[in-house]
Amino acid sequence: MKHVYIIHGFKAVPEDHWFEWLEQHIQQAGATAERVFLADSAHPDPEVWQACLSAQCSVLTENTIIVAHSLGCISSLSFLSKALQNTTIAAGIFVSGFTEKLKAIPELDDFIEAQTLDDKLLRQKILRRYVLLSSNDPLVPPPLTIRLGQRLNAQILEIKQAGHFMQEDGYAAFPQLWDVLRPLVMES
Structure with missing residues (x-):
């Protein structure tokens, strides 16, 4: 059976945006x-977020899928760069992900710089x-x-005029994401 971890981003909580909607569909x-x-998402601390991911994403197998949004993408990729040394996961879906500083949110510069990604390992271990x-x-x-998609050798999907995929952008539901995820969770 597939198991999906849904990881929020900056200034968000697990109840925001499309996260509950997606969990119900899964x-x-x-x-x-x-x-x-992820603790104190308005003032994210890289070490605290890594500890949160380590504590909650404890089962990483070929039946695991990671779905992350925004700052949750680089955080989860940094976590997976260490956690996947001896295992692989089925898939990773990264929504509005990035690994570079954001002009719109300069207060995240230090957090972003603190992340360490092993591109080669991520490409090999996230199937x-x-x-x-x-x-x-x-x-x-x-x-x-x-x-980010190029670094991961990922399939890149563009959705027109979706803002930052937040509730205020009309994303309390996210059918385009479910279209990608559904066939992955249905696999035995």
Whole structure:
């Protein structure tokens, strides 16, 4: 059975945006899902977030799928760069991900610099990789998400005019993401 970890980003909590909606769809499809809590997301601390991921994403197997949003992408990729030394996971889906500093949110510069990604290991150990970007993301410019996709050798999917995929952008539900995830959770 597939198990999906849903990882939020900056200034978010597991109840925000499309996270609960996605968890319900995963469970209705017969898989399990967990929404991961990252402490004090308005003032993220890289070491604290790594500890949160380590404590909550404890089962990493070929049946595990990671779905991350925004700052949760680089955090989870940094975590996976260490955690996947001796195992592989089925897939990673990274929404509005980035690995470079954001002009719109300079207070995250130190957090971003503190992340360590092993691109080669991530490409080998995450069996399928997807990156979703919005054509008009006001926080994460599309080229940054494209470059993340290239680093991961991921399938890159652009969604037009989706903002930053937040509830205020109309993303209390995220059917385009479910279209990518559904076939992965249905696999035996």
